Amino acid sequence: MKHLLVITFLMVTGLVSAQTKYESGMAKGFEQMKAAKTAEEMTATASFFERIADAEKDKWLPYYYAAYANYLTGWMNPNADKDKVGDKSKDLITKAEILEKNNADLFVLRQMVAVMQLTVDPMSRFQSYGAQATEAIENAKKADATNPRIYLMEGRYKMNVPEAYGGGKEIGKALFIKSVELFKTYKPASEMHPSWGKDQAEQMLEQVSK
Amino acid sequence: MKYLVVLLTSFFAFLVAHGQVKINGSVRDMKSRIVAGANIVIKGSYDGTTSDSTGHFSFKTMEKAEQTIVVSNIGFKSVEQKITIDKELMELNFALKEEISELKAVVVTAGSFEAGDKKRASTVLSSLDVVTTGGANADITSVLKTLPGAQQVGEQEGLFVRGGAGYEAKQFIDGTMVNNPFYSSVPDIAQRGRFSPFLFKGTVFSTGGYSALYGQALSSVVILESIDLPDQSQVSASLSTVFLGAGFQELAKNKKSSWGINYGYTNVWPYFQIVKQGVDYFKIPEFHSADANFRIKTKGGMIKYYTTFSKNDLGLRRPDIDSLNLKDAFALNNTNWYNNLSWREFLGKGWKMNLGLSYSTDKTIIDQQLQNQQNIPVDGGNAWMKTKTYSLNNLSDLSQIKAVFDKRISGISILRFGSEYMYAYNKSIYNTLPIVLKDHFVAAFAEADLNITNDLALKLGARLEQSSLLNKANLAPRLAIAYKTGNGTQVSIAYGDFYQKPENNQLMFPNNLGYTKAQHFIANYMKVTTLQTFRVEAFYKKYEDLVKTFPNLNNDGTGLAKGIELFWRDKKTIKGMDYWISYSYLDTKRDYLNYPQSLQPNFAANHTASIVLKRFITKINTGFNFTYTYATGRPYYNIRYETTHSKYTIADQGKTIDYHNLGFSLNYLTKIFKSYAVVVASITNVLGSNQVFGYNYSLNGTYKEAITPVAPRFFFIGCFLSWGVDRRQDAINNNL
Numbered sequence: 001m002k003h004l005l006v007i008t009f010l011m012v013t014g015l016v017s018a019q020t021k022y023e024s025g026m027a028k029g030f031e032q033m034k035a036a037k038t039a040e041e042m043t044a045t046a047s048f049f050e051r052i053a054d055a056e057k058d059k060w061l062p063y064y065y066a067a068y069a070n071y072l073t074g075w076m077n078p079n080a081d082k083d084k085v086g087d088k089s090k091d092l093i094t095k096a097e098i099l100e101k102n103n104a105d106l107f108v109l110r111q112m113v114a115v116m117q118l119t120v121d122p123m124s125r126f127q128s129y130g131a132q133a134t135e136a137i138e139n140a141k142k143a144d145a146t147n148p149r150i151y152l153m154e155g156r157y158k159m160n161v162p163e164a165y166g167g168g169k170e171i172g173k174a175l176f177i178k179s180v181e182l183f184k185t186y187k188p189a190s191e192m193h194p195s196w197g198k199d200q201a202e203q204m205l206e207q208v209s210k
Numbered sequence: 211m212k213y214l215v216v217l218l219t220s221f222f223a224f225l226v227a228h229g230q231v232k233i234n235g236s237v238r239d240m241k242s243r244i245v246a247g248a249n250i251v252i253k254g255s256y257d258g259t260t261s262d263s264t265g266h267f268s269f270k271t272m273e274k275a276e277q278t279i280v281v282s283n284i285g286f287k288s289v290e291q292k293i294t295i296d297k298e299l300m301e302l303n304f305a306l307k308e309e310i311s312e313l314k315a316v317v318v319t320a321g322s323f324e325a326g327d328k329k330r331a332s333t334v335l336s337s338l339d340v341v342t343t344g345g346a347n348a349d350i351t352s353v354l355k356t357l358p359g360a361q362q363v364g365e366q367e368g369l370f371v372r373g374g375a376g377y378e379a380k381q382f383i384d385g386t387m388v389n390n391p392f393y394s395s396v397p398d399i400a401q402r403g404r405f406s407p408f409l410f411k412g413t414v415f416s417t418g419g420y421s422a423l424y425g426q427a428l429s430s431v432v433i434l435e436s437i438d439l440p441d442q443s444q445v446s447a448s449l450s451t452v453f454l455g456a457g458f459q460e461l462a463k464n465k466k467s468s469w470g471i472n473y474g475y476t477n478v479w480p481y482f483q484i485v486k487q488g489v490d491y492f493k494i495p496e497f498h499s500a501d502a503n504f505r506i507k508t509k510g511g512m513i514k515y516y517t518t519f520s521k522n523d524l525g526l527r528r529p530d531i532d533s534l535n536l537k538d539a540f541a542l543n544n545t546n547w548y549n550n551l552s553w554r555e556f557l558g559k560g561w562k563m564n565l566g567l568s569y570s571t572d573k574t575i576i577d578q579q580l581q582n583q584q585n586i587p588v589d590g591g592n593a594w595m596k597t598k599t600y601s602l603n604n605l606s607d608l609s610q611i612k613a614v615f616d617k618r619i620s621g622i623s624i625l626r627f628g629s630e631y632m633y634a635y636n637k638s639i640y641n642t643l644p645i646v647l648k649d650h651f652v653a654a655f656a657e658a659d660l661n662i663t664n665d666l667a668l669k670l671g672a673r674l675e676q677s678s679l680l681n682k683a684n685l686a687p688r689l690a691i692a693y694k695t696g697n698g699t700q701v702s703i704a705y706g707d708f709y710q711k712p713e714n715n716q717l718m719f720p721n722n723l724g725y726t727k728a729q730h731f732i733a734n735y736m737k738v739t740t741l742q743t744f745r746v747e748a749f750y751k752k753y754e755d756l757v758k759t760f761p762n763l764n765n766d767g768t769g770l771a772k773g774i775e776l777f778w779r780d781k782k783t784i785k786g787m788d789y790w791i792s793y794s795y796l797d798t799k800r801d802y803l804n805y806p807q808s809l810q811p812n813f814a815a816n817h818t819a820s821i822v823l824k825r826f827i828t829k830i831n832t833g834f835n836f837t838y839t840y841a842t843g844r845p846y847y848n849i850r851y852e853t854t855h856s857k858y859t860i861a862d863q864g865k866t867i868d869y870h871n872l873g874f875s876l877n878y879l880t881k882i883f884k885s886y887a888v889v890v891a892s893i894t895n896v897l898g899s900n901q902v903f904g905y906n907y908s909l910n911g912t913y914k915e916a917i918t919p920v921a922p923r924f925f926f927i928g929c930f931l932s933w934g935v936d937r938r939q940d941a942i943n944n945n946l
Contacts, residue, residue: 021256025256040262043247043260044260047249047258047259047260048256050249051249051255051256051257051258052256054251055251055253055254055256081740083740084284087284088284091284120740121740121741121781123781123826124339131441162828162831163831163881165879165886166886166934
């Protein structure tokens with residue numbers, strides 16, 4: 001019965017077009033992203049968001065999600081060429097940044113991409129990509145220090161940095177606590193704005209508290 | 211209930227499907243190779259898809275009539291095609307043209323090893339590798355010796371590359387030549403390089419076929435690029451068994467400029483008390499070194515200044531080879547001041563400028579005596595005794611200016627040209643006889659980097675030089691071609707003529723000498739993935755106009771070197787382990803100096819191989835590094851002047867035993883007094899292998915003595931501390 005209601009609802013809304021094309025497109029993208037189980041499906045989601053972005057021209061969010069979905073493929077596919085994936089994501093982030101200046105979530109995404117590329121060869125890339133990651137987090141804090149994803153991602157990076165270089169489990173833990181704390185009161189700017197990360201932050205905190 | 215759902219959805223699907231058009235097709239490149247992951251989109255709509263692993267795509271659209279399809283993929287030029295949607299099924303095939311991009315374009319690799327993370331593709335060694343190579347004691351040259359092409363010469367400093375002598379390899383910092391890159395020579399003991407590896411972000415070790423920007427080196431150039439702004443302000447200190455040091459580096463708040471100073475003091479007295487040396491040091495080696503720098507970020511570039519001052523003293527005594535009653539006493543005092551100012555700037559419109567200015571002055575005072583058993587100087591009575599009693603006071607200054615302009619022509623192709631001027635002043639006082647050499651040296655060069663496609667690159671260059679001292683000019687052409695043969699694989703070839711002035715000690719005497727010359731032919735195959743590098747290189751090198759010192763000073767010397775070299779680096783196969791293997795085969799002969807005929811020179815071994823292993827264990831914050839080096843024996847000769855025939859002959863010759871060296875180091879990362887600390891322990895020649903670098907002969911030729919290291923092993927324990935101002939800030943933020 002529930003299904004029927006949903007379907008009728010979808011049909012009706014589809015027909016009367018209460019949603020704009022952009023909104024329904026984004027909604028479809030979010031559904032695809034949630035449903036994506038394989039790297040291929042995630043790549044398809046990323047390109048879908050990119051198509052929306054290219055068509056809309058003045059919206060940064062579809063570029064953000066395109067970059068984010070594309071980034072996820074780098075982890076979903078164990079054989080992914082992380083540099084290639086990273087370059088593509090950076091390309092999309094740059095396009096988003098032209099439309100939305102100084103956004104904490106875009107900086108966080110930059111950090112995530114830098115960390116992904118760092119993992120390709122941590123010993124020799126620590127200096128260059130580590131510095132990029134740190135800079136991105138600093139910029140994110142300047143843009144909006146209350147964004148909980150900053151501390152989630154900073155924590156995920158720092159917990160893997162050797163203690164001697166200013167990282168470690170304890171530093172990670174403090175950051176996850178801060179992230180979880182901020183998520184309690186966090187409200188995304190709109191339904192479409194990034195809101196992910198709460199579950200992750202809680203999981204990470206649980207993991208490091210063991 | 212279920213039926214109703216199916217019914218409704220299929221009804222809905224029907225409604226939608228009715229107006230839909232299916233578009234199928236494929237995407238390939240200009241060579242008909244599959245392009246996977248390309249985006250296909252109807253412009254202005256959300257409809258589209260990506261090409262699959264076979265290059266095919268399929269999608270549905272509701273759009274009608276005249277539309278534009280855009281096909282794009284990273285690294286390719288986007289294609290737009292107008293279509294009219296009027297059928298239910300449309301078939302479209304696209305061919306994309308590759309964009310010539312710096313990341314994808316093939317790079318000429320013949321002859322050179324690049325270190326640093328600048329161009330991912332050609333990275334073979336990173337700056338970090340220099341400090342974590344077992345047994346290398348953070349000496350750049352020692353690490354370069356683990357790469358193919360370099361000889362394991364332990365009795366004198368310098369890089370002996372592909373049958374070339376040490377002075378045929380030159381070092382450049384930020385574009386300008388370094389006059390005295392090593393601490394002053396001591397007989398039979400190799401000296402370290404003057405520059406710390408921490409100063410440089412990138413190192414290119416070229417074993418031949420290098421760019422027209424560099425000259426006056428017959429066999430090799432080491433191109434060092436200094437670091438830009440540091441990541442943060444920091445205070446550092448180091449403490450070890452042989453030296454103490456402290457430094458300060460400040461990065462301005464706006465991160466646009468920085469300055470720093472360092473001081474280091476080396477005294478091996480405590481070390482020599484514990485580890486006995488094979489020679490008697492009457493003046494324990496002592497070094498003071500200080501350096502300072504500033505870096506300023508400009509609108510589109512950077513101005514950097516670096517200066518280093520060092521002063522060292524040492525004196526050592528060995529038994530004299532010609533007389534059991536006498537000793538040879540050698541004392542050296544050296545003062546060196548080096549300055550380098552460089553400015554690189556993007557001038558807009560595809561123009562880039564690199565200016566380099568350097569000045570160095572080096573003063574070496576050598577006092578050589580014969581002493582009796584009570585260490586009291588003995589005045590030379592005989593002629594042979596006189597040659598061992600002398601003082602040498604040598605001053606050498608080099609002032610240099612170099613300007614290089616880059617102009618981006620089409621795509622990523624670059625035209626590069628420039629000029630350099632060097633003024634060298636050398637004054638030697640041998641006992642009381644002063645000899646002054648002055649040279650105004652001018653060079654102009656031009657070079658084009660042409661990227662014809664992503665797969666084909668060409669480097670064409672020429673260099674024109676004129677030395678006032680020789681009063682001669684030379685023109686050296688250079689050429690290199692690289693072709694990408696597949697994913698990560700490429701072949702390159704390089705050709706070049708190289709000229710070099712004779713050494714000062716040859717030019718000091720009346721002569722009519724001209725440039726010495728080498729011609730390089732190199733072919734190289736390389737396969738590179740992110741974590742693995744395989745490289746094989748073959749070379750043929752022809753020497754002409756080498757300096758002969760007999761019967762008079764002339765340019766009649768010749769030489770030949772050929773060989774093949776292998777390199778394999780792998781960070782993938784064993785997780786957490788990084789290793790590289792290099793092997794060099796060298797076949798070389800030369801007729802120069804007082805050689806009576808063409809001979810394999812005493813610095814050349816036929817086979818050389820190195821294995822370098824590095825493993826960092828995160829759990830214990832410790833890295834373990836091993837380096838094993840092997841070389842076959844090197845020839846040695848006793849070349850004597852035979853008065854009866856008035857010529858040089860080989861009175862005796864032989865081959866040294868094979869060379870083995872296992873070096874080990876470990877580095878442990880920790881925190882000491884709130885500082886980030888690295889504790890380093892290292893040891894050379896762990897196995898205590900007997901190393902013989904050659905033989906010295908007595909004057910009458912009846913007695914020979916092996917040249918060996920002054921101690922079988924070198925032990926080092928040190929601790930490097932740094933307090934990062936910004937990192938402390940980090941820690942505060944984290945606790946908020």
